[in-house]
Amino acid sequence: MRILRLVEFCVIALAMLGSNVFAAGWNTCNGTPVSPQPYPVKYHVNSCSFADHTTPETNAVVNAISNLMTFAAVRWEFGQGDPCSINHSDAQWDIILVDKSVIDGNLGLTQKRFSQCFWPDDESRVLESDVMVRNTLDFDMPNESYVGTVETSQGMGVAVMLHEMGHSIGLEHSTSFAMMRNGMAARVPWTGSSGPEAFKVMLTADDVYGIRRIYGYPQDYPNMYVSAQYVETRSGQNVMQNTSTDPDTGQAHRTVIAMCPDDMLGMFITVGNQSQFTSTGTVRVYADILTGDASRDACSSRAEVGTELGQWSARVGPYSTFSPVVYVTIPSSIPRNVKLGVYTGLVPDKRTHGDPERRTYDDCVRHASGLFVKSVDQCGK
Numbered sequence: 272m273r274i275l276r277l278v279e280f281c282v283i284a285l286a287m288l289g290s291n292v293f294a295a296g297w298n299t300c301n302g303t304p305v306s307p308q309p310y311p312v313k314y315h316v317n318s319c320s321f322a323d324h325t326t327p328e329t330n331a332v333v334n335a336i337s338n339l340m341t342f343a344a345v346r347w348e349f350g351q352g353d354p355c356s357i358n359h360s361d362a363q364w365d366i367i368l369v370d371k372s373v374i375d376g377n378l379g380l381t382q383k384r385f386s387q388c389f390w391p392d393d394e395s396r397v398l399e400s401d402v403m404v405r406n407t408l409d410f411d412m413p414n415e416s417y418v419g420t421v422e423t424s425q426g427m428g429v430a431v432m433l434h435e436m437g438h439s440i441g442l443e444h445s446t447s448f449a450m451m452r453n454g455m456a457a458r459v460p461w462t463g464s465s466g467p468e469a470f471k472v473m474l475t476a477d478d479v480y481g482i483r484r485i486y487g488y489p490q491d492y493p494n495m496y497v498s499a500q501y502v503e504t505r506s507g508q509n510v511m512q513n514t515s516t517d518p519d520t521g522q523a524h525r526t527v528i529a530m531c532p533d534d535m536l537g538m539f540i541t542v543g544n545q546s547q548f549t550s551t552g553t554v555r556v557y558a559d560i561l562t563g564d565a566s567r568d569a570c571s572s573r574a575e576v577g578t579e580l581g582q583w584s585a586r587v588g589p590y591s592t593f594s595p596v597v598y599v600t601i602p603s604s605i606p607r608n609v610k611l612g613v614y615t616g617l618v619p620d621k622r623t624h625g626d627p628e629r630r631t632y633d634d635c636v637r638h639a640s641g642l643f644v645k646s647v648d649q650c651g652k
């Protein structure tokens with residue numbers, strides 16, 4: 272059975288690899304990507320909006336900047352005594368929270384100034400970007416199991432901050448598995464995390480590819496990650512959905528799925544790779560008793576945790592995220608009459624070149640639906 276599953280997974284993996292088109296976007300001038308002129312970019316974090324260093328709003332800025340700093344040349348400074356309005360032509364790259372009326376009802380808006388792209392030898396650059404994010408969004412970290420579907424969703428402010436700051440250094444919209452997806456209807460993915468405190472709003476492989484193209488120098492970041500979301504593209508759609516979706520119907524599974532041993536559960540798993548090289552690893556789907564205590568219910572990549580439902584080899588191309596369908600069979604040894612969480616844990620293989628895995632906290636995620644396996648009496652086994 273293990274071998275059969277492995278083969279099935281590889282076939283899916285290859286098909287998905289072949290169809291993965293890089294969708295990251297950026298502007299070009301005479302064939303050259305438009306990149307920021309300042310090197311490094313220095314953001315000015317407006318103290319009228321971010322007076323206190325400990326607020327969720329400030330954490331959203333820190334999350335966005337630390338994401339960007341990993342892949343792009345950026346720095347930041349906190350302002351002091353700033354006015355509550357900003358100037359779009361003062362050569363200062365500002366970050367500010369605004370009322371929605373200021374940005375035409377958008378969740379966020381980045382005002383950019385470019386040098387000209389008129390003559391064949393012009394090289395257009397981003398001279399200044401001012402990032403504006405709607406002040407009423409939720410700036411807490413999201414629960415990564417559930418994709419945000421409405422403006423008021425938990426974590427939407429953190430996502431909009433990172434998305435807009437992506438625009439500020441030259442990224443345009445993507446149709447792929449990316450933070451740069453366009454708008455509320457397309458939704459954006461969260462990244463898995465091994466603990467409730469970890470960052471869950473991260474640049475994906477596709478976003479990193481765009482940044483690498485903008486800056487024009489290759490630099491490897493050996494990191495794989497998992498997510499509880501995937502891009503549903505069937506029937507002409509292109510929408511981010513939770514991996515806890517029935518692959519046959521495209522409909523979300525119930526919050527708790529009642530099952531018996533030998534029943535088969537179909538779902539998606541999502542694995543991404545921010546490296547410029549193909550990366551491989553072992554993916555494990557397991558179920559474990561939910562206690563209601565966030566730290567005890569945290570996800571784990573360790574092989575001995577919970578009841579294993581399936582294990583596969585994953586092979587993910589450069590700067591790619593892929594989401595194969597998997598079917599797992601409920602074993603009779605699984606705990607009965609208790610709510611179980613369903614998790615994906617990833618153990619990246621050791622790389623033959625380059626550095627070891629950069630982050631391990633993004634190698635595990637809990638899916639949106641849990642399991643409830645009925646008693647031996649009820650199931651007849």
Ligand SMILES: [Ca+2]
Pocket residue numbers: 357358359360361362363364365399400401
């Ligand atoms: Ca400015």
Ligand SMILES: [Ca+2]
Pocket residue numbers: 494495496628629630631632633634
């Ligand atoms: Ca990782």
Ligand SMILES: [Zn+2]
Pocket residue numbers: 434438444452453454
């Ligand atoms: Zn946008």
